[in-house]
Amino acid sequence: MLLPTEDLVLLHSPTFNGNEWNYVKECIDTGWVSSAGKYVDLFEKKLEEYTGVKRAIATCNGTAALHICLIMAGVNRNDEVLIPALSFVASANAVKYCDAIPHFIDSEEATLGLDLEKLDVYLNDITEIINEECFNKQTRRRIKVVMPMHTFGHPVRMDELLKVAKKYHLVVVEDAAESIGSYYKGTHTGGLGLLSALSFNGNKTITTGGGGAILTNDESLADLAKHITTTAKLPHKWEYNHDRVGYNYRMPNINAALGCAQLEQLPEFLEKKRVLANRYAEAFSNVDGVRFISEPINCKSNYWLNAILLDERYVSELEKILSMTNGSKIMTRPAWTLLNRLTMYSSCPAMDLSIASKIGSGLINIPSSITLAKNI
Ligand SMILES: *Cc1c(COP(=O)(O)O)cnc(C)c1O
Numbered sequence: 497m498l499l500p501t502e503d504l505v506l507l508h509s510p511t512f513n514g515n516e517w518n519y520v521k522e523c524i525d526t527g528w529v530s531s532a533g534k535y536v537d538l539f540e541k542k543l544e545e546y547t548g549v550k551r552a553i554a555t556c557n558g559t560a561a562l563h564i565c566l567i568m569a570g571v572n573r574n575d576e577v578l579i580p581a582l583s584f585v586a587s588a589n590a591v592k593y594c595d596a597i598p599h600f601i602d603s604e605e606a607t608l609g610l611d612l613e614k615l616d617v618y619l620n621d622i623t624e625i626i627n628e629e630c631f632n633k634q635t636r637r638r639i640k641v642v643m644p645m646h647t648f649g650h651p652v653r654m655d656e657l658l659k660v661a662k663k664y665h666l667v668v669v670e671d672a673a674e675s676i677g678s679y680y681k682g683t684h685t686g687g688l689g690l691l692s693a694l695s696f697n698g699n700k701t702i703t704t705g706g707g708g709a710i711l712t713n714d715e716s717l718a719d720l721a722k723h724i725t726t727t728a729k730l731p732h733k734w735e736y737n738h739d740r741v742g743y744n745y746r747m748p749n750i751n752a753a754l755g756c757a758q759l760e761q762l763p764e765f766l767e768k769k770r771v772l773a774n775r776y777a778e779a780f781s782n783v784d785g786v787r788f789i790s791e792p793i794n795c796k797s798n799y800w801l802n803a804i805l806l807d808e809r810y811v812s813e814l815e816k817i818l819s820m821t822n823g824s825k826i827m828t829r830p831a832w833t834l835l836n837r838l839t840m841y842s843s844c845p846a847m848d849l850s851i852a853s854k855i856g857s858g859l860i861n862i863p864s865s866i867t868l869a870k871n872i
Pocket residue numbers: 557558559560583584586587645671673674695696697706707708
């Protein structure tokens with residue numbers, strides 16, 4: 497049985513079974529809770545080792561990490577950034593923080609990520625390349641970045657994405673907020689774009705309370721990311737000199753301490769998530785009209801949030817399923833409202849979003865905490 501003894505089965509609750517208390521207590525005992533202390537450096541080093549990406553820069557949350565990635569990718573005011581309409585609002589917000597414009601792209605049913613063939617046809621139609629830069633012929637704005645998002649931990653088809661990015665001279669920034677522990681053909685998600693962002697929010701696979709990280713294989717971009725996320729202060733014994741407008745986006749030491757303890761348990765968390773996902777896959781395998789979302793071929797998903805997709809014949813039952821499950825204290829959630837339907841983004845450019853719309857109307861996230869695996 498999947499049901500734990502607790503009253504309410506949450507969508508995703510954190511697990512603290514390791515050294516969390518020791519490391520956090522050490523921060524408090526020594527007074528190093530904030531901008532200095534050993535855990536931030538340690539957490540960054542451990543992230544580099546784990547992901548195989550050369551550099552990791554810890555930040556106060558995933559949205560801040562995305563914001564800095566976009567700045568460093570060269571996104572300027574009035575540029576367009578291609579993002580999936582089927583994503584969490586942070587993806588669009590980070591674009592807006594740069595005074596840039598989100599341009600919404602359709603997704604595909606298999607991976608829940610960007611549909612790259614459809615994107616290619618679309619860009620071929622609406623863009624022109626001038627001096628190796630991509631311009632939207634309809635809005636006359638530059639399209640600078642394409643930002644794939646690995647939905648619920650399922651990797652986007654990165655080979656095809658990189659091909660499209662190259663063809664249209666777009667910089668790739670990966671929104672890997674949901675995909676720590678997910679691999680595309682053996683490469684950790686976030687390791688194929690110029691830059692990428694992870695999130696360690698309380699509901700993600702591992703948590704630092706609130707937190708995020710920028711990943712990049714480019715050493716000079718990494719140094720710059722560290723600089724601008726820490727108020728752009730020039731190193732000096734006592735002087736306060738700052739050489740540009742910086743951000744106070746650093747991760748506090750106490751959060752990094754939590755992160756170090758969580759990272760130690762990540763392999764075990766991922767194993768349990770896989771046990772749970774396999775159990776769900778089996779349980780739904782002969783349910784008519786329901787597809788359990790499994791990892792794409794040649795990929796390893798972290799199965800952050802398990803999801804099922806209702807066949808079009810049963811989409812009208814979605815509200816009923818949500819109210820029945822939540823009424824029985826089993827937390828389930830629908831997909832995010834498509835970003836182009838949110839008031840503040842409703843006038844942004846968008847391609848045909850029929851598949852994102854179809855996924856959005858049939859998708860249900862189901863309980864995914866690793867504690868559920870112990871009851872299987
Ligand atoms: C969680 C998430 C973020 C942002 O993370 P925060 O740490 O909550 O700021 C960004 N994008 C996606 C797709 C996410 O799921």
